[in-house]
Amino acid sequence: MKDVAPDSTLTPRLAAASDDWAGLDSAQWLGAALDLVPDDVERPWAWLAPNGGPAVLGWGETARFEASGAGPVASAWRRFRDWARGHWNGADDPTAPGAQGPVALGSFPFDPSRNGFLVVPRVTLVRAAAGEPTRLIAPAGEPEPRSPGRTRQDAPRLEFTTAPGAERAWARAIDALRAVLADPERAEEKVVLARAVDARADRPLDQTGVLDWLARRFTGCWVYADDGLVGATPELLVDVHEGVFRCRILAGTRKPGWTRELLTDPKEQHEHALAVASVTAHLERAGLSEPRLRGPYLLELPNVTHLATDITARVGPGRSAADVADVLYPTAAICGTPRAEAFARIMAVEHLDRGRFSGPVGWMGADGSGQWGLALRCAQFSPGSRRARLFAGAGILPDSRAELEWDETDSKMAPMRRALAHG
Ligand SMILES: C=C(O[C@@H]1C=C(C(=O)O)C=C[C@H]1O)C(=O)O
Helix, strand or coil: CCCCCCCCCEEEEECCCHHHHCCCCHHHHHHHHHCCCCCCCCCCEEEECCCCCCEEEEECCCEEEEECCCCHHHHHHHHHHHHHHHCECCCCCCCCCCCCCCEEEEECCCCCCCCEEEEECCEEEEECCCCCCEEEEEECCCCCCCCCCCCCCCCCCEEEECCCCHHHHHHHHHHHHHHHHHCCCCCCCEEEEEEEEEEEECCCCCHHHHHHHHHHHCCCCEEEEECCEEEEECCEEEEEECCEEEEEEEEEEECCCCCHHHHHCHHHHHHHHHHHHHHHCCCCCCCEEEEEEEEEEEEECCCCEEEEEEEEEEECCCCCHHHHHHHHCCCCCCCEECHHHHHHHHHHHCCCCCCCCCCEEEEEECCCCEEEEECCCEEEECCCCCEEEEEEEEEECCCCCHHHHHHHHHHHHHHHHHHHCCC
């Protein structure tokens, strides 16, 4: 039996600002909601989908469901769903399809032997879509959150460091990978290699400022914050809503200005095709039928342009977003091809603890709907938020060049470097 705090039953109500916020776009909604985060909250919970999609902001913690090993997202979700049945004061059964019940946010490590989690915040503001009301989900009697009247701090002084010898280690790892990838006796076709940059600030960074900045500039991305992992990812692993599945697969990257090559360069095309195949190969097992593919097309972000393919499909009965995420993860966009061999190769050559970087990050409803992105373009804040680790990776193929892949990872980290200055 889980030990349940007396106030852990959640009651939904309309947020006081609901009418005022209905017409706001996603970034405006988040900006307004962030104004209500109490001053002593260091680690807000957030999920913001583009184009007026679901928006969630929370703080505190009412319940936490951890899981590792096989099927971790669904394992945590089932426990959340069962918990929700007994801790929901709303009118409807929160687990019925389409119910607007409690929301849990979470993220899972790249290495499935390590624990990930879903957390039900103590206080959650949630808007299902632009134009819809904003609900406040909180223990009964929780006072309406009010703006703490935050005083903007001076910009932090930031220092960024890369581990000594990191660039040489990167080149060596890519040489080793290229030898493996070119060897016809080996199965590996693509392996994604990642690296980190560390930031140190002269005062604690404010994650709400980082979120606000990301949401305003990366309007096509999914913005998230989960226990100190904060980012804006352009890659959607799973969206399950009313029986429809959606995802966005990325692979193949250029800086703005060099993007035409993406559509013609055989290396980029092949890299992208492998990422798409790593998803389509598992659709049936994930209970998804009648897939429709759109792509590859150019997805232009302020810092980089990607080759992108969107897939929609019909979701089989009884399949939650968590079930689908577990089957589709890890895709070749962040791991490689074939999956198991690429994962083992990453463990052998990367020499980096990815933590939750490149893992699934998102939210679940107790009814099984939810959205999961890949935790890219992010920083992991240290306890106290004076330090943050930035991560980025790149797909390596036999003809990859170490210096170009290094530059690519620099470009992928550039937004987070700027975002931290607003923390
Ligand atoms: C691994 C990252 O990005 C992934 C790798 C890409 C590539 O190699 O071209 C492109 C988009 C993402 O799927 C990252 O942002 O860190």
